[in-house]
Amino acid sequence: ETGVTQSPTHLIKTRGQQVTLRCSSQSGHNTVSWYQQALGQGPQFIFQYYREEENGRGNFPPRFSGLQFPNYSSELNVNALELDDSALYLCASRPLAGEDNEQFFGPGTRLTVL
Amino acid sequence: AQKITQTQPGMFVQEKEAVTLDCTYDTSDPSYGLFWYKQPSSGEMIFLIYQGSYDQQNATEGRYSLNFQKARKSANLVISASQLGDSAMYFCAMREGWDGQNFVFGPGTRLSVLP
Numbered sequence: 188e189t190g191v192t193q194s195p196t197h198l199i200k201t202r203g204q205q206v207t208l209r210c211s212s213q214s215g216h217n218t219v220s221w222y223q224q225a226l227g228q229g230p231q232f233i234f235q236y237y238r239e240e241e242n243g244r245g246n247f248p249p250r251f252s253g254l255q256f257p258n259y260s261s262e263l264n265v266n267a268l269e270l271d272d273s274a275l276y277l278c279a280s281r282p283l284a285g286e287d288n289e290q291f292f293g294p295g296t297r298l299t300v301l
Numbered sequence: 302a303q304k305i306t307q308t309q310p311g312m313f314v315q316e317k318e319a320v321t322l323d324c325t326y327d328t329s330d331p332s333y334g335l336f337w338y339k340q341p342s343s344g345e346m347i348f349l350i351y352q353g354s355y356d357q358q359n360a361t362e363g364r365y366s367l368n369f370q371k372a373r374k375s376a377n378l379v380i381s382a383s384q385l386g387d388s389a390m391y392f393c394a395m396r397e398g399w400d401g402q403n404f405v406f407g408p409g410t411r412l413s414v415l416p
């Protein structure tokens with residue numbers, strides 16, 4: 188059973204650019220969530236996807252968007268990058284209905300916006 | 302209002318001793334789950350322990366135990382026999398509802414284990 192994987196590991200972009208981060212969920216998990224973790228803070232929920240549709244969103248602007256594919260892998264897209272978007276982006280997957288709904292996190296993508 | 306509060310930005314503990322990391326939460330939902338995660342410097346979030354709001358007994362997982370006091374809305378993590386590898390950030394998190402879409406994380410506590 189493979190765990191959650193994310194790519195790329197690190198990324199450097201400049202202000203105004205667009206970025207796409209990728210996540211492959213753990214086998215058998217149909218729900219994917221994305222989090223932004225700024226330096227020195229806890230992760231902040233961006234949104235969740237279930238069966239290719241967004242079914243929950245945190246307090247993030249529309250320039251943060253996502254996709255989920257039939258194989259349950261997912262993308263996070265951020266348009267018009269701002270300096271404050273520099274953070275560790277974490278993807279987590281889980282089965283929708285589970286005994287404890289534990290989430291399994293990937294290693295994250297560290298995004299730096301210059 | 303903060304849903305998860307971790308009042309200890311940093312904690313020190315001597316190797317082989319026990320340490321308690323504090324977490325209080327705020328929710329009006331009768332069904333919720335409480336989680337603790339460890340995040341080493343590599344960045345990956347590692348699941349440690351889970352407590353459901355309807356669980357009668359405190360959760361335990363090896364050296365980790367969760368001191369769940371529902372009336373006080375507190376879910377403290379106890380690490381027994383600390384090891385040097387336990388040095389990391391520790392986050393308390395809550396999922397509201399039986400199928401909560403959102404895990405809310407606290408600000409974290411940095412634990413340093415001293416040799």
